[in-house]
Amino acid sequence: MLQYLDLGENQIKDIFPSWLGVLQKLKVLILRSNGFHGTIGAPKSDFVFPGLHIIDLSNNEFTGLLPSKYFKTWNAMRNLNVESWTYMHSVGIAFAVEYNYRYRSVYNYSLTLTNKGVNMKFTQVSEVFIVIDLSSNRFQGEIPESIGNVDGLQLLNLSNNLLVGQIPPAIGSLSNLEALDLSRNKLVGRIPWQLKQLNFLAVFNVSHNNLTGPIPQGGQFNTFDNSSFDGNLGLCGNPLSKKCEDSETSSSSPPSSTSSEENEDLVSFFHFGWRAVLMGYGFGMAIGVIIGQITVTRKHDWFIKIFGHQRWRKPIKSLANW
Incomplete structure (x- = not known):
């Protein structure tokens, strides 16, 4: 019946506890700031962590590729009914025998997440709050296209890893995304124009990579300042002072109908x-x-x-x- 498991800020040294995937009702798994290490690997079945909404593995020593196959099996992070959401909580029933008295206690789940380098305390957690935080590890390889399967995602933090390759356009299909942090990796290429489709994106950070070409214009991109793009000498266009050539600007635009x-x-x-x-x-x-x-x-x-x-x-x- 376990729904909320927070083991963060300890000194646990172990590999990823994949065996916790049998917990059918587990919604929140926080292992941040420990000594977890090694590769995460692939799930043994398509029914592991079926109820997971929030996973925070930040500030550990995980290596290898991102868990792309888990992105395909975390079904609770998809197809959310936002009309009937509540806050995550546990309900306890206690009895006092001598007074024959029964009462109901409610404990609201709370957690701390890193948003643009700042630790944020959430005293209440919505049932439809979907988070993947794998920041500050040593993950390698490319960001897989399967990240687009987690279409209920609201916060994605992959910063401070060793990720390479290009930003996948599939991220543009995460229509509920509010915060995206890909900073301090080794990403190359252009910022996909598909990210302009993210109408709720309030926090965006791709600083300190090797990105090139024009920054997409319009939509939420008009709200981001220079700090979102620092450390990418090949980027051009607003809000940066470096202007783009006409050929670069036209090649970064979506196909014209x-x-x-x-x-x-x-x-x-x-x-x-x-x-x-x-x-x-x-x-x-x-x-x-x-x-x-x-x-x-x-x-x-x-x-x-x-x-x-x-x-x-x-x-x-x-x-x-x-």
Whole structure:
């Protein structure tokens, strides 16, 4: 029946306790600031941690790749019913035998999370609050596309690791995301324009990576200051003082639906044009044959005189008999 397990701020030295995945009702797992180490590996089945909403493994010594297969199995982090949410709490029933008295006690869960480098205390935790914090470890490799499966995610912190590769556009599908921290890694390439779709994104930090190209403009990106992009010498565009070249700006924009429609219209025009030419050519040939038949039939002597071939004495069969 365990729902909330906070072992943070201790001196536990161990590998990831994957065996806790059998706890069907576990919603919050906090192992932050310990000595956990090694790789997380893959889940043994698709039914581990089925009720997990919040996982905080920050400030440990985990290595290897990010747990991409867990991102596919944490189903409680998806398809949330935000209309009927409450706060996470435990309810205890206690009895005092001598007074025959029964009372109900409620304990609200609370936790501390790191948001843009600042520890934030949450005295109450919403049932629909979805968090993955894997920051300050030694995770390597790329951010997997499977992160897009956790579509109820509100806070994602992968900062201060050894992650490489590009920021996956799949993060742009996390429509509920409010805070994204990818700072202090080794990420390269451009910031995907798909991140402009994150209408609730209030905190964004990709500082101290190796990102290049223009910063997406519009949406929530108009609210972020320079500190969100510090330490990326290849970035350009607002809010940075470094301006982008026109070619860079145009290549970072989403595909234009107008251009696509124009191309389709152009293709349709040429397709119809060639059909019209062929139809006209065939119609012209038919008219020519008919006129030729009439000429040969009715002006047979004149035709023989002009072309001098006796084989034309027999009239050509009518086209209607073909």
